[in-house]
Amino acid sequence: MNSSYILRRVGYGLVLMLGVVVLNFLLIRLAPGDPAMVIAGEMGGATEEMLESIREEYGLNKPLVVQLGIYVGNVLQGNLGESFFFNQPVASLIAQRIGPTILLVITAQILSILIGVFLGVIAARKPNGVMSGFVSVFATIGYAVPVFWTGIMLIILFASVFPIFPVEGMQSVRLRGADVFTKTLDIAHHLILPAFTLAIIYLAQYARLSRASMLEVLGSDYIRTARAKGAAEKTVLFKHALRNAALPILTVAGLQFGNLISGALLVETVFNWPGMGRLAFDSILRRDYPTIMGVLFFASAMVVVANILTDISYRWADPRLRGKS
Amino acid sequence: MTDTPDYKAESPAREAWRMFRRNVPALVGVVILSFIVLATLYGTFFYAGDPYNVVWAPHERPGVTPEFPLGTDYLGRDILAGMLTGGGPTLAVGAAAAAITMVIGITLGSLAGFYGGWVDNLLMRITEFFQVLPALLFAMVLVTLFSPSLWTIAIAIGVVSWPQTARLTRAEFLRIKELEYVTAARAIGARNKRIIWKVILPNAMPPLIVSATLTIGIAILFEAGLSFLGLGDPNVMSWGLMIGANRDYILDAWWPVTFPGLAIFFTVFAVSLIGDGLNDAFNPKLRER
Amino acid sequence: MTALLDITDLKVTFNTRYGQVTALDGVSLHVNAGETLGVVGESGCGKSITALATMGLIPMPPGRIAGGSIRLAGEELVGASPARMRAMRGADIAMIFQEPMTSLNPVFTVGDQIAEAIMLHQKVSADRAFKDAVALLDRVGIPSPADRARDYPHQLSGGMRQRVMIAMAVSCRPKVLIADEPTTALDVTVQAQIFDLLNEIQRDFGAAIVLITHDMGAISEMADRVAVMYAGRIIEEATADDVLDFPQHPYARGLIDCIPALGREEHALKEIPGVVPPLHLLGAGCAFAERCEHANDRCRQEKPLLVNHDHHPAACHAVEEGRI
Ligand SMILES: Nc1ncnc2c1ncn2[C@@H]1O[C@H](COP(=O)(O)OP(=O)(O)O)[C@@H](O)[C@H]1O
Ligand SMILES: [Mg+2]
Numbered sequence: 001m002n003s004s005y006i007l008r009r010v011g012y013g014l015v016l017m018l019g020v021v022v023l024n025f026l027l028i029r030l031a032p033g034d035p036a037m038v039i040a041g042e043m044g045g046a047t048e049e050m051l052e053s054i055r056e057e058y059g060l061n062k063p064l065v066v067q068l069g070i071y072v073g074n075v076l077q078g079n080l081g082e083s084f085f086f087n088q089p090v091a092s093l094i095a096q097r098i099g100p101t102i103l104l105v106i107t108a109q110i111l112s113i114l115i116g117v118f119l120g121v122i123a124a125r126k127p128n129g130v131m132s133g134f135v136s137v138f139a140t141i142g143y144a145v146p147v148f149w150t151g152i153m154l155i156i157l158f159a160s161v162f163p164i165f166p167v168e169g170m171q172s173v174r175l176r177g178a179d180v181f182t183k184t185l186d187i188a189h190h191l192i193l194p195a196f197t198l199a200i201i202y203l204a205q206y207a208r209l210s211r212a213s214m215l216e217v218l219g220s221d222y223i224r225t226a227r228a229k230g231a232a233e234k235t236v237l238f239k240h241a242l243r244n245a246a247l248p249i250l251t252v253a254g255l256q257f258g259n260l261i262s263g264a265l266l267v268e269t270v271f272n273w274p275g276m277g278r279l280a281f282d283s284i285l286r287r288d289y290p291t292i293m294g295v296l297f298f299a300s301a302m303v304v305v306a307n308i309l310t311d312i313s314y315r316w317a318d319p320r321l322r323g324k325s
Numbered sequence: 326m327t328d329t330p331d332y333k334a335e336s337p338a339r340e341a342w343r344m345f346r347r348n349v350p351a352l353v354g355v356v357i358l359s360f361i362v363l364a365t366l367y368g369t370f371f372y373a374g375d376p377y378n379v380v381w382a383p384h385e386r387p388g389v390t391p392e393f394p395l396g397t398d399y400l401g402r403d404i405l406a407g408m409l410t411g412g413g414p415t416l417a418v419g420a421a422a423a424a425i426t427m428v429i430g431i432t433l434g435s436l437a438g439f440y441g442g443w444v445d446n447l448l449m450r451i452t453e454f455f456q457v458l459p460a461l462l463f464a465m466v467l468v469t470l471f472s473p474s475l476w477t478i479a480i481a482i483g484v485v486s487w488p489q490t491a492r493l494t495r496a497e498f499l500r501i502k503e504l505e506y507v508t509a510a511r512a513i514g515a516r517n518k519r520i521i522w523k524v525i526l527p528n529a530m531p532p533l534i535v536s537a538t539l540t541i542g543i544a545i546l547f548e549a550g551l552s553f554l555g556l557g558d559p560n561v562m563s564w565g566l567m568i569g570a571n572r573d574y575i576l577d578a579w580w581p582v583t584f585p586g587l588a589i590f591f592t593v594f595a596v597s598l599i600g601d602g603l604n605d606a607f608n609p610k611l612r613e614r
Numbered sequence: 615m616t617a618l619l620d621i622t623d624l625k626v627t628f629n630t631r632y633g634q635v636t637a638l639d640g641v642s643l644h645v646n647a648g649e650t651l652g653v654v655g656e657s658g659c660g661k662s663i664t665a666l667a668t669m670g671l672i673p674m675p676p677g678r679i680a681g682g683s684i685r686l687a688g689e690e691l692v693g694a695s696p697a698r699m700r701a702m703r704g705a706d707i708a709m710i711f712q713e714p715m716t717s718l719n720p721v722f723t724v725g726d727q728i729a730e731a732i733m734l735h736q737k738v739s740a741d742r743a744f745k746d747a748v749a750l751l752d753r754v755g756i757p758s759p760a761d762r763a764r765d766y767p768h769q770l771s772g773g774m775r776q777r778v779m780i781a782m783a784v785s786c787r788p789k790v791l792i793a794d795e796p797t798t799a800l801d802v803t804v805q806a807q808i809f810d811l812l813n814e815i816q817r818d819f820g821a822a823i824v825l826i827t828h829d830m831g832a833i834s835e836m837a838d839r840v841a842v843m844y845a846g847r848i849i850e851e852a853t854a855d856d857v858l859d860f861p862q863h864p865y866a867r868g869l870i871d872c873i874p875a876l877g878r879e880e881h882a883l884k885e886i887p888g889v890v891p892p893l894h895l896l897g898a899g900c901a902f903a904e905r906c907e908h909a910n911d912r913c914r915q916e917k918p919l920l921v922n923h924d925h926h927p928a929a930c931h932a933v934e935e936g937r938i
């Protein structure tokens with residue numbers, strides 16, 4: 001792998017993040033009302049001295065360009081502002097919340113890709129078979145269900161009918177003093193419903209996409225070559241075809257990441273999952289703008305990182321791109 | 326293959342319509358969607374009820390009291406009345422947001438695809454930038470900063486959704502602008518504006534129509550999500566809001582959240598059946614596989 | 615002596631949107647050990663389908679082997695179990711395809727792809743198989759084979775890729791090697807090299823070759839016998855010299871006339887007027903009648919059978935009646 005490509009890709013990612021910072025700044029300035037008030041948060045009950053100190057800190061009396069410079073400078077130093085509701089720096093608030101979100105999003109992503117691709121491959125073997133019909137119906141349904149509603153339905157189902165999974169939070173209070181192993185199991189147990197709720201939409205889409213992609217690949221000449229060698233059907237399907245069909249799936253997986261984070265926001269709210277989405281929701285109700293902007297910044301950063309990883313793995317997976325810059 | 330078509334030549338639109346009419350799932354979608362639209366437009370003529378008024382005891386089960394066929398919510402408000410009034414805003418915002426998405430996406434995408442060069446470069450960088458922002462979160466921020474109303478919600482959804490349309494339009498423009506009839510139009514001295522609007526865009530329409538349909542579905546889901554979070558227009562009843570308002574009581578009563586959710590689901594389901602049907606109708610070759 | 619590969623009365627149908635069509639209508643062919651059989655005919659005549667049927671690679675559905683038999687060294691392949699077919703494919707019978715550009719898997723190195731073919735049929739270590747693959751690449755004339763084995767298909771030219779395909783096909787010393795238009799997609803200069811290579815390979819490995827081609831020059835150089843196909847049937851079959859010098863069927867005559875003679879200008883090249891009729895439009899008569907200057911009412915109503923004249927069978931009423 002060509003390291004100058006990676007460097008360039010990371011550099012571009014940093015430029016995009018700078019764009020997010022500028023956007024955050026513009027949003028605060030464009031919002032109706034006194035920007036100091038916006039920063040303090042409307043429900044903060046900000047006093048006049050507080051507002052004055054904010055104006056001082058952000059240079060709100062100076063020209064716009066200077067303000068932008070100050071804002072960007074702050075962010076570069078890791079200072080995303082202060083949450084006036086929590087009385088804490090936004091960066092440390094998010095640091096506490098980002099872990100659960102990453103756990104939820106990555107688990108959902110892995111679940112949906114593994115199950116979705118498997119269903120799609122099975123369906124592609126018989127393009128007019130029962131499984132193919134199931135996949136396309138399931139994909140259309142999965143696409144149309146509001147994710148928060150799926151979550152609610154699952155809560156109703158598992159809280160009252162089959163109480164086998166916890167429906168709220170990430171850890172059981174009674175296990176506070178337990179050992180790491182028990183705690184990990186407990187988190188995994190709590191993770192099942194939210195992760196599955198989030199995965200189900202994307203699972204359906206991956207199933208449909210991998211079916212289409214596999215059908216396309218299965219018609220190609222090199223598949224016939226593999227069969228002509230005497231390769232078993234399983235080898236043809238999972239080695240020769242899937243390695244190629246995976247390329248468009250990988251692209252979509254990268255593009256979906258932003259949507260996955262949006263979905264996580266709703267799922268966290270429904271399941272009281274203590275992540276960034278829950279934080280964003282609470283902060284929006286409190287009009288705690290520095291925190292909201294911080295979440296937007298970090299969520300975008302997650303998308304940027306995911307995109308870089310996708311691009312790099314795509315180049316690794318497709319030898320035709322490896323040498324190129 | 327060497328086979329020659331044995332049917333007489335048809336205009337592509339007519340052929341697409343002929344294919345669409347034979348597509349059972351798409352017709353099912355049309356029927357479901359028509360029913361939902363008619364119910365939200367005229368339902369209140371047949372079933373007059375105020376969705377905001379407390380009319381009965383809270384959490385009346387559906388099917389128990391004939392006056393309130395779908396039961397009542399945690400305050401004792403009529404759920405069927407909410408369903409009938411709550412669909413309008415959802416559908417309106419969905420349609421408006423899809424229109425905004427298409428206008429932004431088609432404009433930027435066609436400029437990028439047609440002019441290429443630095444215009445393309447600049448517009449594509451902007452598109453990539455917008456794709457980095459998690460759409461729902463960005464929409465939430467926009468709605469809160471600019472105070473929620475049906476219009477701000479529609480605009481916010483449009484602002485976060487256009488990049489895909491722009492990419493699709495650009496790809497179509499890149500493909501079509503190399504085709505012979507575009508070269509021919511240039512050769513007879515047609516202006517760029519004419520080539521974009523009268524020559525390329527009409528030929529790019531089929532995938533864009535499909536995409537517009539699917540965008541309506543996504544926009545409806547967005548609106549529902551925002552309303553569910555309580556970020557919708559606080560003065561307007563909507564399906565998402567009904568679910569959000571009742572979510573603290575789901576373990577006491579399943580119906581106040583289930584029916585509005587089903588309504589959202591069936592609407593988006595119908596729209597995507599229609600979208601798939603249009604897609605198949607425009608690409609009959611794909612179906613033979 | 616029984617032939618090594620013996621196809622009799624093979625019938626293959628496809629379900630299409632025009633209903634069921636018959637792509638192969640009673641094809642009979644045989645190849646003896648060490649022999650080269652040339653199969654010629656325009657595009658769409660059923661040459662590839664014949665080859666694929668022999669390999670057990672007809673896509674089913676929509677395809678179906680509706681009748682006939684294919685015997686390899688006496689063993690019946692029609693109706694053989696999938697496991698048995700897999701064991702023979704690549705080992706006893708191998709195929710080289712028309713499209714070297716797309717016939718190799720783009721995400722694996724060519725060395726790995728050859729090694730895979732070896733390991734599918736022989737109990738050898740991955741290391742051993744890769745070394746054998748390198749030796750095979752050397753054998754098919756690829757320079758610095760150890761390096762090329764680590765290349766991906768896109769890094770090689772079309773001619774090189776076809777050599778890789780040949781190396782892969784002969785890796786398990788098959789008894790029968792089917793080459794389906796192996797040079798059609800290649801540059802003229804490369805074409806001759808590939809035919810030379812096939813000749814050498816046959817000498818070294820002793821495989822019988824079924825060579826499907828449009829290239830009459832290659833036929834005259836390589837083929838012992840020639841079968842001419844038209845619209846899913848064999849319409850003429852004889853030794854290569856007989857077919858080239860004394861073609862019987864008007865279609866075969868047309869094909870031979872198309873060969874540019876030495877010194878003649880390229881643009882003077884003759885063509886048979888018309889095209890191969892689509893399968894769903896085939897009628898009761900001779901499929902070539904539409905394009906044939908000798909056709910009469912009988913030709914249009916009754917399918918001619920392959921009739922032996924002086925060890926030179928041809929399926930033509932005009933020939934049978936002595937009209938031509
Ligand atoms: N999958 C298929 N479905 C329907 N018809 C097919 C299929 N594959 C091949 N055919 C038909 O079979 C006939 C023979 O094809 P082929 O053997 O590929 O010809 P060629 O002699 O050029 O190799 C053609 O008319 C083709 O249209
Ligand atoms: Mg062929």
